[in-house]
Every structure is written in structure tokens, then in C-alpha cells.
Amino acid sequence: MIHILKLGGGAGVDHAAVLENLAVRIQSGERWLLVHGTSDAANRLAEQVGYPAQTLTTPGGHTSRYTDARTIEIYSAAAGSVNQQLTAQLAANGVNVVGLAGPNVIHARRKTAIRAIRDGRQVIVRDDYSGTITGINTDLLHTLLDAGMTPVVAPLAMGEEYERLNVDGDLVAANIARELHADTLIILSNVPGLLRDVNEPQSLIPQFELHDLEHYETYAAGRMKKKLLAAQQANAARVILADSRIKRPIDMALAGGGTHIIASTLTLNSSPSGRGTSETVFAPLLHEGEGVGG
Amino acid sequence: MIHILKLGGGAGVDHAAVLENLAVRIQSGERWLLVHGTSDAANRLAEQVGYPAQTLTTPGGHTSRYTDARTIEIYSAAAGSVNQQLTAQLAANGVNVVGLAGPNVIHARRKTAIRAIRDGRQVIVRDDYSGTITGINTDLLHTLLDAGMTPVVAPLAMGEEYERLNVDGDLVAANIARELHADTLIILSNVPGLLRDVNEPQSLIPQFELHDLEHYETYAAGRMKKKLLAAQQANAARVILADSRIKRPIDMALAGGGTHIIASTLTLNSSPSGRGTSETVFAPLLHEGEGVGG
Numbered sequence: 402m403i404h405i406l407k408l409g410g411g412a413g414v415d416h417a418a419v420l421e422n423l424a425v426r427i428q429s430g431e432r433w434l435l436v437h438g439t440s441d442a443a444n445r446l447a448e449q450v451g452y453p454a455q456t457l458t459t460p461g462g463h464t465s466r467y468t469d470a471r472t473i474e475i476y477s478a479a480a481g482s483v484n485q486q487l488t489a490q491l492a493a494n495g496v497n498v499v500g501l502a503g504p505n506v507i508h509a510r511r512k513t514a515i516r517a518i519r520d521g522r523q524v525i526v527r528d529d530y531s532g533t534i535t536g537i538n539t540d541l542l543h544t545l546l547d548a549g550m551t552p553v554v555a556p557l558a559m560g561e562e563y564e565r566l567n568v569d570g571d572l573v574a575a576n577i578a579r580e581l582h583a584d585t586l587i588i589l590s591n592v593p594g595l596l597r598d599v600n601e602p603q604s605l606i607p608q609f610e611l612h613d614l615e616h617y618e619t620y621a622a623g624r625m626k627k628k629l630l631a632a633q634q635a636n637a638a639r640v641i642l643a644d645s646r647i648k649r650p651i652d653m654a655l656a657g658g659g660t661h662i663i664a665s666t667l668t669l670n671s672s673p674s675g676r677g678t679s680e681t682v683f684a685p686l687l688h689e690g691e692g693v694g695g
Numbered sequence: 696m697i698h699i700l701k702l703g704g705g706a707g708v709d710h711a712a713v714l715e716n717l718a719v720r721i722q723s724g725e726r727w728l729l730v731h732g733t734s735d736a737a738n739r740l741a742e743q744v745g746y747p748a749q750t751l752t753t754p755g756g757h758t759s760r761y762t763d764a765r766t767i768e769i770y771s772a773a774a775g776s777v778n779q780q781l782t783a784q785l786a787a788n789g790v791n792v793v794g795l796a797g798p799n800v801i802h803a804r805r806k807t808a809i810r811a812i813r814d815g816r817q818v819i820v821r822d823d824y825s826g827t828i829t830g831i832n833t834d835l836l837h838t839l840l841d842a843g844m845t846p847v848v849a850p851l852a853m854g855e856e857y858e859r860l861n862v863d864g865d866l867v868a869a870n871i872a873r874e875l876h877a878d879t880l881i882i883l884s885n886v887p888g889l890l891r892d893v894n895e896p897q898s899l900i901p902q903f904e905l906h907d908l909e910h911y912e913t914y915a916a917g918r919m920k921k922k923l924l925a926a927q928q929a930n931a932a933r934v935i936l937a938d939s940r941i942k943r944p945i946d947m948a949l950a951g952g953g954t955h956i957i958a959s960t961l962t963l964n965s966s967p968s969g970r971g972t973s974e975t976v977f978a979p980l981l982h983e984g985e986g987v988g989g
Binding site: 446449450451474477478479480481482484488489492493497498499501503540548557559563565 | 740743744745768771772773774775776778779780782783784786787791792793794795796797798799834835838839842844851853856857858859
């Protein structure tokens with residue numbers, strides 16, 4: 402049974418508490434894989450080299466990092482550096498860890514034409530080096546996990562022309578969770594979970610089933626939309642969106658903290674290899690024949 | 696039988712020809728591990744962030760990168776980026792490759808007091824993040840090699856306090872060669888090999904035996920001293936110092952190009968595990984009992 406942890410790359414994410422907690426769980430015999438973000442580090446390096454980060458805004462209001470040829474260099478170097486730091490910190494906590502900023506873990510297709518709004522006008526951006534994830538190097542990940550090692554994966558993919566591509570960390574974690582038939586995906590960031598009112602932490606939605614995702618999407622704004630998309634793509638027994646800024650954030654998430662998105666038993670049974678099914682902890686009440694949205 | 700290739704990080708090193716050549720050899724069934732340098736990329740990134748590279752000069756005239764806290768950040772990011780680029784290029788040539796900029800492949804001890812000359816006076820530098828290699832994560836490397844993968848290793852080590860340390864790429868390659876009982880170590884850079892006269896490419900020394908190293912050290916200046924130290928540490932059947940700026944540089948090196956430093960049969964037989972011994976291609980004429988210098 403494999404668990405995937407995504408640790409956000411935003412400012413204010415407390416790595417130390419997360420990594421200590423992760424190390425304790427790994428040492429107790431659990432198998433984990435860590436995926437990290439890199440946004441804050443990429444922004445800082447971009448600032449240092451005098452080429453500040455820019456944002457693309459789609460006509461639908463989605464925003465993403467504008468990753469031109471120079472930015473992908475900056476982004477990649479920052480991703481590598483964050484990967485090294487997390488690898489070293491996990492090692493310091495006694496974990497047999499392998500840093501993978503490859504970019505040979507994730508395969509992606511470059512987005513060659515992105516619709517965006519610039520100066521109030523719609524344009525097509527053709528020089529962006531971001532990608533849509535198309536595959537995961539599961540051979541490598543299984544080889545390392547089977548040898549008792551904990552992979553740490555950066556959000557950097559290889560394109561079809563072997564170019565480096567910026568890919569979303571939450572979706573990397575989700576794709577790895579799906580391809581490794583992970584039981585649990587925990588996405589930690591600097592928010593408590595999905596909130597009915599983004600300004601009111603007390604409005605946290607504690608749990609819902611994956612087939613109700615469309616309903617709950619109405620509460621998501623900004624980065625949270627991507628996390629819900631990740632929950633949909635992960636195909637895990639449970640996806641937990643939780644807060645990294647607390648003590649023992651993984652334990653707290655597993656004990657019911659944050660927002661739990663629970664898969665139906667049906668979905669899990671239809672998993673191609675059937676792996677993970679028998680070990681499912683949660684068995685949400687579902688009527689047979691009931692489908693799962695998306 | 697494992698072969699180690701060190702590809703220099705200096706300006707003017709032709710990666711494309713080397714990587715194509717390496718890919719062909721791996722696809723023919725040979726097992727290789729690639730170690731790369733990062734000096735030119737680190738210098739360029741340092742320039743870009745407005746914190747240009749500085750040099751330490753020892754009283755003995757050795758020079759090295761002055762790696763203070765800010766420089767190790769720059770150096771690490773650059774090492775990660777070079778690692779990604781080489782990994783992508785090898786993948787583009789059809790190799791099942793794994794980029795390792797960890798820093799969990801190499802363990803080192805930080806040099807906490809370096810004697811250096813500054814403004815004509817001898818000083819002790821205590822804020823340097825460079826290290827002396829103390830160990831190699833052979834478990835990880837064997838796991839990957841046994842799975843048919845080609846590791847690409849950056850010259851970045853983890854210190855005893857889990858800090859990132861700048862380590863010499865030639866010595867990384869040598870230590871890996873020794874710990875994996877490699878048959879051959881090829882060190883490619885932008886020089887033809889060891890020259891009797893550094894300004895005269897025709898003065899190339901084609902071959903000598905490792906026990907004669909002290910004699911040949913008198914011809915080495917600058918970076919070449921480090922390459923000879925690497926040859927000494929590698930304990931391989933042959934170490935080849937050769938030119939990367941030619942067509943099929945690996946084939947040319949193996950066919951006799953560059954400077955070949957040949958171990959005595961005696962040394963190989965005294966290898967603790969005995970691995971690599973039976974497959975030794977070269978059996979230089981040596982009188983029994985003849986020792987090996989250093």
C-alpha cells in the first residue's frame with residue numbers, strides 16, 4: 402500500500418513539521434512518495450536574476466505561470482534546488498530517500514497554443530514551456546519503492562521533444578497516485594482544506610464523495626480548483642486536502658483533518674490491476690450501479 | 696562490468712557528441728554511469744544573480760571555487776539544472792536514464808577550515824561549503840544499474856549535518872568507480888589528456904602505469920592535478936583522460952586516445968570483493984610484489 406504526499410511550494414508552507422511527521426510514518430513501515438511544488442522558490446530565483454515571474458490569465462479566469470524559454474531555465478533550477486533541500490531534510494530525519502528532479506519521472510505534452518488575455522485582448526501564447534501530463538515512469542518509482550527507498554519528485558516533466566516542461570505539482574501527485582494505485586493522496590498547503598467561504602476557516606467542508614465533486618467545485622477558487630482536479634485524477638481511495646501549517650500535519654490529516662474526498666467502492670473495484678482494493682480502509686456506503694462523476 | 700564516464704563542466708565541452716556515443720554503447724549492452732561537472736553553469740548563474748564566482752587559492756597554489764552560503768545555493772541550482780539537461784539529452788538518445796542531483800548519492804565531510812591566500816596574506820576560511828568525499832550510496836546506484844537504468848550523478852554531496860556541499864566532479868567519478876568496482880573510468884574534458892608541455896598537444900603522454908603516477912604528476916598543472924588524484928582514487932583497471940571535443944569521444948578514448956593510466960594486476964587482485972578482476976581487459980606486465988604508489 403503506497404501513499405502519496407504533495408507538499409505545496411507556496412510561501413508559508415512548513416516543511417520541517419511535515420518532513421518530521423513523514424519520517425516517523427516511513428520508519429514505522431509505511432511506504433510514501435513525496436511530490437513537492439516549487440512556486441515560491443521559482444519566484445524568488447526569477448527575482449534574483451532580474452526576470453520576475455509573469456502570469457498568464459485564460460479567458461475563463463484561470464491563472465498560471467508564464468513559462469517562456471528563460472523562465473523554464475529558472476523554474477527548473479529552482480525545482481532542482483527545492484528537491485535537493487527536501488531530500489537532505491528527509492535524510493536528516495533518517496529516511497532512505499532519493500531525490501528525483503530528473504526530469505525523467507513525468508512525461509508531458511507541451512501546450513503549444515495557450516489562449517490568454519493580455520492588455521484586455523485575447524491572444525494565443527505559443528512560446529510557453531508548460532505541459533499536460535501524459536505518463537509516469539512507474540518502472541523507476543516501483544524499483545525505488547521496492548528497494549525500500551522514498552522517492553522525492555519535482556514538478557518538472559519531459560516533453561515529447563525532450564524539452565523540460567513546467568507541470569502542476571498537484572496533478573503530478575495525482576497522476577503518480579493513479580499510476581501506482583496509491584491508497585491515499587494527501588495534498589498539504591497553506592489552507593485548511595476546501596472552505597464554503599474562503600475567508601472563513603470555520604466553513605471547512607470535512608468530507609464528500611468523489612461523485613459529488615461537481616457540486617463542491619462551486620466552492621473552489623484559484624489553486625483550489627486544481628486540487629479538486631487532482632482529486633478527480635488520482636483515483637485513490639481517499640484524497641485529503643489539508644493544512645501543512647500545524648503540528649504533525651500528516652497524522653492530523655489522516656485522523657480526519659482537512660477535507661476528505663472519498664472514492665466509491667465501485668471505482669476502486671474497476672481499477673485495472675485491482676491493486677489497493679483489498680486494502681481500502683474506507684468503504685463509503687454506495688448503492689451498486691451508482692456512477693462516479695468525471 | 697560497469698564503466699564510469701565523467702563529463703567536464705567547463706565551457707567548450709561538447710555534450711552532444713559524448714551523449715550520442717554513450718547512448719550507442721549503452722544500447723549495445725554496456726553498463727555505464729555518468730558523472731558531470733557544473734563549473735561553467737554555476738559561473739553563469741552566479742553572474743546572472745549578480746554574485747559572481749570567486750576563487751580560493753591555497754598557499755600551495757591550488758585554486759578552488761569559494762563556496763559560501765549564497766554560492767552553495769547557486770552552485771546547487773546550477774548542478775540540478777545541468778543534471779536535468781544531460782538526463783533529457785540521454786533520454787532523447789533512447790537511454791533509460793535517471794537524473795540524480797540528490798544530494799543523496801555522495802556523502803562528504805565539510806571543510807571547516809581552509810587555508811587560503813587573500814590580498815597576499817594567509818587566512819583561514821571557515822564559511823566554505825565544499826567537502827571531502829567520505830562515502831557513496833552504492834545501494835541506490837546498484838539498484839538502478841541492476842534495473843537496467845543509467846544513473847546521471849551531479850557533483851553535489853550531503854554533509855554530516857545534511858548540508859549541501861560542493862564536491863569535485865572528477866573525485867566523485869573516481870569514488871563511484873572504486874565503490875562500484877568499475878572496470879574503466881573515462882574523464883572527458885576540453886584537453887587531449889596529460890601533456891608533457893601544456894601548450895603542445897603533440898606532447899601527449901599516451902599511457903603509463905598507476906604506480907608511476909608520482910613521476911607523471913610533475914607534468915600536471917591546475918585541473919589536471921585533480922584528474923591524476925582521481926585516477927589514483929578510482930582503483931579501476933584503467934583510467935582514461937581524454938578529449939571530449941572530437942567525434943565519438945568515448946570510442947576514441949577506449950581505442951587508445953588520450954592518456955591511459957593502467958593499474959597493476961596486483962592492485963586489482965587485492966580488491967576486497969574481487970569484482971571486476973576476472974574481466975580485466977588489460978594485464979600490464981608487472982613483476983610480482985611490485986607495489987603501487989599512493
